[in-house]
Amino acid sequence: MNQRPTIEDVARLARVSTATVSRALHEPGKVSADTATRVHRAVADIGYTLNIAAQTLRQRRSNALLVVVPDIGNTFYGEVLAGIEAAAHAAGQTILIADSAQDPARETAYLAWLRNGRADGVFLMGRPEVDWSAVAPLPETGLRPVVMISEPAGAPGTPLVSIDHQNGAMDITAHLTALGHRRVAHVTGPDTTGLRSLRLNGWRAALADAGLPADPGLVIPGDFTANSGARAAEALLALTPRPTAVFCANDEMAMGLIGALARKGVRVPQDISVAGFDDIQFAACFVPALTTVRQPRRAMGQAAVALMHRLLGRDGADQTAPIQQILPHDLVLRDSTAAPAR
Amino acid sequence: MNQRPTIEDVARLARVSTATVSRALHEPGKVSADTATRVHRAVADIGYTLNIAAQTLRQRRSNALLVVVPDIGNTFYGEVLAGIEAAAHAAGQTILIADSAQDPARETAYLAWLRNGRADGVFLMGRPEVDWSAVAPLPETGLRPVVMISEPAGAPGTPLVSIDHQNGAMDITAHLTALGHRRVAHVTGPDTTGLRSLRLNGWRAALADAGLPADPGLVIPGDFTANSGARAAEALLALTPRPTAVFCANDEMAMGLIGALARKGVRVPQDISVAGFDDIQFAACFVPALTTVRQPRRAMGQAAVALMHRLLGRDGADQTAPIQQILPHDLVLRDSTAAPAR
DNA sequence: TGGCATAATGTAAAGGATTACATCATTGTC
DNA sequence: GACAATGATGTAATCCTTTACATTATGCCA
Numbered sequence: 001m002n003q004r005p006t007i008e009d010v011a012r013l014a015r016v017s018t019a020t021v022s023r024a025l026h027e028p029g030k031v032s033a034d035t036a037t038r039v040h041r042a043v044a045d046i047g048y049t050l051n052i053a054a055q056t057l058r059q060r061r062s063n064a065l066l067v068v069v070p071d072i073g074n075t076f077y078g079e080v081l082a083g084i085e086a087a088a089h090a091a092g093q094t095i096l097i098a099d100s101a102q103d104p105a106r107e108t109a110y111l112a113w114l115r116n117g118r119a120d121g122v123f124l125m126g127r128p129e130v131d132w133s134a135v136a137p138l139p140e141t142g143l144r145p146v147v148m149i150s151e152p153a154g155a156p157g158t159p160l161v162s163i164d165h166q167n168g169a170m171d172i173t174a175h176l177t178a179l180g181h182r183r184v185a186h187v188t189g190p191d192t193t194g195l196r197s198l199r200l201n202g203w204r205a206a207l208a209d210a211g212l213p214a215d216p217g218l219v220i221p222g223d224f225t226a227n228s229g230a231r232a233a234e235a236l237l238a239l240t241p242r243p244t245a246v247f248c249a250n251d252e253m254a255m256g257l258i259g260a261l262a263r264k265g266v267r268v269p270q271d272i273s274v275a276g277f278d279d280i281q282f283a284a285c286f287v288p289a290l291t292t293v294r295q296p297r298r299a300m301g302q303a304a305v306a307l308m309h310r311l312l313g314r315d316g317a318d319q320t321a322p323i324q325q326i327l328p329h330d331l332v333l334r335d336s337t338a339a340p341a342r
Numbered sequence: 343m344n345q346r347p348t349i350e351d352v353a354r355l356a357r358v359s360t361a362t363v364s365r366a367l368h369e370p371g372k373v374s375a376d377t378a379t380r381v382h383r384a385v386a387d388i389g390y391t392l393n394i395a396a397q398t399l400r401q402r403r404s405n406a407l408l409v410v411v412p413d414i415g416n417t418f419y420g421e422v423l424a425g426i427e428a429a430a431h432a433a434g435q436t437i438l439i440a441d442s443a444q445d446p447a448r449e450t451a452y453l454a455w456l457r458n459g460r461a462d463g464v465f466l467m468g469r470p471e472v473d474w475s476a477v478a479p480l481p482e483t484g485l486r487p488v489v490m491i492s493e494p495a496g497a498p499g500t501p502l503v504s505i506d507h508q509n510g511a512m513d514i515t516a517h518l519t520a521l522g523h524r525r526v527a528h529v530t531g532p533d534t535t536g537l538r539s540l541r542l543n544g545w546r547a548a549l550a551d552a553g554l555p556a557d558p559g560l561v562i563p564g565d566f567t568a569n570s571g572a573r574a575a576e577a578l579l580a581l582t583p584r585p586t587a588v589f590c591a592n593d594e595m596a597m598g599l600i601g602a603l604a605r606k607g608v609r610v611p612q613d614i615s616v617a618g619f620d621d622i623q624f625a626a627c628f629v630p631a632l633t634t635v636r637q638p639r640r641a642m643g644q645a646a647v648a649l650m651h652r653l654l655g656r657d658g659a660d661q662t663a664p665i666q667q668i669l670p671h672d673l674v675l676r677d678s679t680a681a682p683a684r
Numbered sequence: 685t686g687g688c689a690t691a692a693t694g695t696a697a698a699g700g701a702t703t704a705c706a707t708c709a710t711t712g713t714c
Numbered sequence: 715g716a717c718a719a720t721g722a723t724g725t726a727a728t729c730c731t732t733t734a735c736a737t738t739a740t741g742c743c744a
Contacts (some may be wrong), residue, residue, distance in 0.1 A: 030691090049457045053399040058730080059732065095440070115391045117393050350700080400703085401702065
């Protein structure tokens with residue numbers, strides 16, 4: 001009596017079978033109008049709600065998608081998540097979010113949700129270092145898709161939605177050389193990620209295009225944190241001759257670098273131009289407002305869901321869409337870059 | 343044959359019953375050492391993993407806790423989540439994160455997860471405007487707890503882990519008056535939240551303590567976004583005489599305000615001191631580094647999990663701990679506040 | 685009117701784990 | 715040597731839906 005009502009209670013009250021209740025709730029049109037109203041009234045009367053575990057068990061499908069984020073505190077992922085959530089919600093699916101804290105063990109553990117049935121598919125963002133061997137050998141892997149977002153990972157051909165990072169890095173570096181900068185430094189990401197070399201190569205390519213040498217001395221190591229950007233300021237100021245512009249591989253480092261420069265009395269962009277990558281939320285209200293490359297985050301989230309639906313073989317999904325999709329990026333020019341002082 | 347292996351497959355291979363397999367996996371010590379090794383070997387051999395749906399169905403418990411965040415892009419919640427996740431993981435529980443996008447309908451929908459069995463308990467952060475009537479009338483509500491974090495909501499007595507916002511606001515305003523400021527403005531939060539009045543009252547109380555009038559003209563409306571902080575800059579500069587200090591009800595607004603002031607040539611802290619609230623990630627690397635009030639976010643997350651365990655009646659939980667807990671906050675003094683120019 | 689297609693509903697078998705209860709073997713005690 | 719207590723394991727019911735298949739009713743056509 002004090003139990004949660006089940007479908008059987010509804011059936012009894014509506015004087016139909018449980019099968020009919022299930023159909024009334026999920027396949028409207030397969031039951032008569034009269035039955036439908038009786039069932040819905042009964043549901044409302046006793047406050048019935050579906051038991052998800054029973055449904056998942058029977059259907060062998062959870063209707064949930066998992067998004068594994070490397071660091072939930074990183075604002076970059078927020079808008080991607082918003083895009084994912086909107087698209088999934090429209091398709092009647094639930095989004096679960098998990099924070100791996102960049103711990104490979106946790107990432108692997110979350111991938112196991114595909115096996116234990118908590119999720120039908122997984123989106124991986126950031127630079128996962130999953131132990132694929134612990135996950136791959138499932139007979140049903142093909143039916144439990146993994147989609148990478150923003151960054152390739154896993155075996156070649158793993159489904160992906162991303163931008164062309166190398167091109168983005170090239171574009172923003174070209175913006176700096178076009179302003180007249182001849183010595184453009186680069187603060188890199190950590191070498192645990194493929195992004196490091198993609199953005200580094202973009203920087204190199206743009207310098208080559210401008211007929212400038214890619215002096216290895218101009219490459220300053222960073223790790224994507226604001227602190228590493230601040231440390232990079234020291235290295236930067238120690239270079240002779242001092243570069244007149246820096247391209248940081250992400251916005252956090254650019255902000256940390258600008259802050260550290262400010263404390264030393266070096267002005268941006270008057271003394272040094274600084275560009276970032278990603279266009280995180282604070283880039284616009286930072287002082288100076290940050291010149292950067294924007295990834296179309298919301299669109300990436302939506303494209304990732306569409307791709308997932310294709311892989312899940314859902315009706316209505318475009319079964320001819322490419323498995324790896326590269327979306328266009330934007331160059332966002334603001335106040336942290338300017339022509340070099342002469 | 344191409345099915346996922348089940349507990350029955352394990353049982354057959356280990357030549358025991360399914361009951362014994364279950365015990366070997368979950369109640370070590372209840373089976374003989376020999377049986378345990380046979381079972382574990384069988385599990386490894388065929389790559390068995392538990393079907394969560396079946397377990398949840400049978401146990402009527404999902405071992406999962408849901409955290410509903412109003413805006414996943416807001417860095418404030420990241421560290422709270424880290425604390426929650428660490429504590430829950432240690433207790434063998436799974437954390438699910440959901441983004442309500444501040445949509446009351448979504449918040450209510452996520453609360454329904456308590457009913458449909460996806461989660462055993464829910465943490466609500468931010469300022470939820472849940473339609474409690476749609477959720478409350480469950481016989482089992484008592485067993486499916488909701489814990490508020492950082493901000494009270496719901497019926498009086500709803501379980502809560504928070505800081506004393508009024509006291510925090512008072513402390514930081516007192517810091518400004520102690521520096522010698524006599525005209526201290528306040529940029530408020532949106533009036534959809536109880537926090538607005540708590541922090542406003544703290545500001546008033548500190549001014550009263552310092553023998554200063556709480557001039558309503560010094561109260562500038564904001565909505566917790568950086569943009570509203572930038573707009574507040576206009577209102578601030580229009581005041582005569584111009585205030586020498588501002589306490590913003592959160593860090594985002596403080597940053598937006600400082601940025602807008604900088605664009606107008608007003609220096610912080612030389613011309614105006616600015617203080618924030620929350621100590622979000624960028625507060626430290628912002629230029630100038632932001633003076634603010636830190637909420638012990640990680641500790642709040644851990645305390646919330648402990649409280650949840652108490653409400654769930656878990657073994658080992660402190661069943662005498664208070665249902666509402668106020669944790670101490672920290673005053674973080676950095677570079678955005680200074681004595682007024684004389 | 686008979687026969688057949690179609691629509692609406694019911695019956696009962698999964699789906700994969702946990703667990704109350706029963707059974708059996710072993711040890712210890714008197 | 716008999717009996718109780720303990721430990722290890724097995725049997726089978728249970729958790730709640732969905733869905734393949736069976737059944738019944740209805741309408742249509744010849």
